[in-house]
Amino acid sequence: METERLYYIRRQQHVLRCDSYENLRNQKAQGTTDISNVGQCVILPSSFTGGARYMLQNYLDAMSLCKWFGYPNFFITLMCNPKWPEIKRFLKDTSLQPEDRPDILCRLFKIKLDAFIKDIKENHIFGKVEACLPHSHICLFMHSDNKLPTVEFVDPIISAKIPDRIKDPELYPSVVRLTFHLPNQQQIVYGEDDDIDDVLDKPSVATSKFTSWMECNAIDSEAQKLTYVEFPTKFVWILNGRFWKRRKIGKAIGRIHSVSPKLGEAYFLRILLNKVKGPTPFDEIRTVNGETHSSFTDACYALGVSDDDKEYIDAIKEAKLSLGVDELKNLTLLEIEQILLWNNSTLKNFTKMSYPYVESISSSNNRLITEELDYDIPVIKNDYDRMFLALTNEQRNIFLNIMSVVEENKGGVFFIYGYGGTGKTFLWKTISAAIRSDGNIVLNVASSGIASLLLSGGRIAHSRLIISFELTEDSFCKINPDGELGSLIRKSSLIIWDEAPMVHKHAFEVLDRTLKDLLRCANSSI
Numbered sequence: 428m429e430t431e432r433l434y435y436i437r438r439q440q441h442v443l444r445c446d447s448y449e450n451l452r453n454q455k456a457q458g459t460t461d462i463s464n465v466g467q468c469v470i471l472p473s474s475f476t477g478g479a480r481y482m483l484q485n486y487l488d489a490m491s492l493c494k495w496f497g498y499p500n501f502f503i504t505l506m507c508n509p510k511w512p513e514i515k516r517f518l519k520d521t522s523l524q525p526e527d528r529p530d531i532l533c534r535l536f537k538i539k540l541d542a543f544i545k546d547i548k549e550n551h552i553f554g555k556v557e558a559c560l561p562h563s564h565i566c567l568f569m570h571s572d573n574k575l576p577t578v579e580f581v582d583p584i585i586s587a588k589i590p591d592r593i594k595d596p597e598l599y600p601s602v603v604r605l606t607f608h609l610p611n612q613q614q615i616v617y618g619e620d621d622d623i624d625d626v627l628d629k630p631s632v633a634t635s636k637f638t639s640w641m642e643c644n645a646i647d648s649e650a651q652k653l654t655y656v657e658f659p660t661k662f663v664w665i666l667n668g669r670f671w672k673r674r675k676i677g678k679a680i681g682r683i684h685s686v687s688p689k690l691g692e693a694y695f696l697r698i699l700l701n702k703v704k705g706p707t708p709f710d711e712i713r714t715v716n717g718e719t720h721s722s723f724t725d726a727c728y729a730l731g732v733s734d735d736d737k738e739y740i741d742a743i744k745e746a747k748l749s750l751g752v753d754e755l756k757n758l759t760l761l762e763i764e765q766i767l768l769w770n771n772s773t774l775k776n777f778t779k780m781s782y783p784y785v786e787s788i789s790s791s792n793n794r795l796i797t798e799e800l801d802y803d804i805p806v807i808k809n810d811y812d813r814m815f816l817a818l819t820n821e822q823r824n825i826f827l828n829i830m831s832v833v834e835e836n837k838g839g840v841f842f843i844y845g846y847g848g849t850g851k852t853f854l855w856k857t858i859s860a861a862i863r864s865d866g867n868i869v870l871n872v873a874s875s876g877i878a879s880l881l882l883s884g885g886r887i888a889h890s891r892l893i894i895s896f897e898l899t900e901d902s903f904c905k906i907n908p909d910g911e912l913g914s915l916i917r918k919s920s921l922i923i924w925d926e927a928p929m930v931h932k933h934a935f936e937v938l939d940r941t942l943k944d945l946l947r948c949a950n951s952s953i
Contacts, residue, residue, distance in 0.1 A: 428529065432475060442619040443469040448632055449611030449908070455623050459597040462626065463619035464948035471901045472616075479899035484604065489566060492558050494655075500574060501553065505543060521582050536563075556648075567914075604690035605655060606635045609776075613637070634669045697788040701815055795915040799868045799884070811860035814853065822854050829862060833920050852881050855923050859883050867920040881925075888924055888934070892916075892941075898933035904941035908948035916945055 446466030454465055473480035494501070509525035513535055525532060546552050547567065548559060554573025557567065606613060613635040617626045626632065640658055643650045650671075653661060662671040688869060761783040764774050774780050782924065818826060825843060832839045845851050855871065859882070862869040871882035873890045879885035888894060893905040893912070906913050916922075927935070 428533070429477065436471065436475065443472075443616055444619055445469050445614050446610040446616050446907075447608075450625075451615055451617075451623065451627055451632075454909075455627055460623055462617065462621065462623045466907070467903050467905070468944055469616060473620065479901060482723040488604070492566070492568060495838050496557050496568040500569040502566070503565040503567065505536075505540055505565065507532055507564050511535065538796065550660065605659070606637050607655075608637060609649060610633065627742055631669055636664055636671075639664075639669065639671055793911045793914050795911045796868070797920055799870070799915065799919075800866065802863050804864060804866065807860050808864040811857065811864050814857040814860060818854070818857060819850065822850055822857075825854060826857060826861075829858060829921070833867075850923065854933050855882055855925060858921070858923065862920050868918055868922060869916070869921045870916070870919050871925070872922050873925040875926055878926045882923070885925075888930070892938060894934055898931060898935070902933065902937045903944070904937055906941055906945065913945050915947075916942070 441464075444466040445468075451462070451465065451667075454462065459465070465652065471478040471480060473484045475481055509532065514525050517531060544559065544565065547565070548556055551573075553569065555570035556567055556573075557570050558568040558693060563862070564741065595942065608614070613632075615626065615632050631846070637655070640650075640655055643658075643662070650658065658671070663671055664670075665672050760774065764825055767773050774782050815823075815826075827842055828842055843854070859869045859871055870891060871879070871885040872888040873879035873882060873885055874888055876887055879887050889896060895902055895905070906916070
């Protein structure tokens, strides 16, 4: 059965891509009709049983219930027994074995699983249940009146026997997965051969649970009293009409789980990019606009500067005296903008934030390419001449082999191995200087922050190439083929990855798939 599902995804299903609603709408506004190169590839959807996204969704369901109800009281695993009397009765007049009819085993197992869950939820065989995860690994969250505080309560319930089907009733809980996104950033899945007008004209693409929740808040006074997490306790999502409807009392509820990026280069950057909760709420950053804070120090606190950072605070106070609040505010916003741009974002994404009024922020079409070309060529040329003469014979052979491939644009992968002190970093610097002295681009990345500091313009690989820290066999780098980073990578002559063996092989497979997709999109658009 799994082979058939994989075959369908691999051979029968249209090539699927995924992008935000806003990006698709912008593509249409620019006159784009072919969306085969827009967005990112979708390999295994969460609907594929046993896949990475499927397992992640189930895990998030469990964590959401734990967050709401506390720790589960029962963890029950229901397994299929090929000697069940129903199976024996079905096969008694044949020469077949139970493993010869997996379809019968699966159907019977599903019937028994549904019956068991119904017994738990409706017949209260263990007591009143607050919530239940209805998979073959069942988590039960008992009502406070039916907790099991002692061994004496647990022993009569624990049993290795399959419940009797006459004594045990049926059960059914829905777990509502609540989407969470910025305006017009809901993800849309479409076939690469689909027409962009057909995709955007579907009523479902412009509406999500999150946007509908906001619309419901605007007209329903009862909804205004509920947070997004609490909303499914009173309302149910109607899939066909894509709207929220008041649910009947006693129905199952759902929970929200949102996954934010893992890292930020500074606390205020984490607030901007991740929307994480902390001692400084996201809305407090509006104090930078100069309307609510009494001093610029308050604005620095809003940006995440700690009380212990006295030197930084004192420097701000001195700058305030010499520059004035407005000038200092503009310089601070400019600094924030530069850091956000470095992390593939911008202050323009935050409508309640001011934008610096400096014309020199970025005048080129692609800021990332401009940054990588912003080198003093004569100085780099002198550095290259000096370093090349210092290369050993072995280093020079490696250098010449790599540079010949780069200059002829042949493409290739090189793995340089050597223990500490053999001059690998010096070799990377020489290659980088050689490429940059010709006005070309080389991206220097490393598996660790310390190693990246030793490279000219070095960055952590996960940051520069947007590689997720939670990798699977079908992951992709979050790189938009039409974005600035996608264009930068296509224009790059070489990517140097220092300390590469320190990361999992999935990281290289992810990068390989992403690079192939980027180059395919570029070639098809020529």
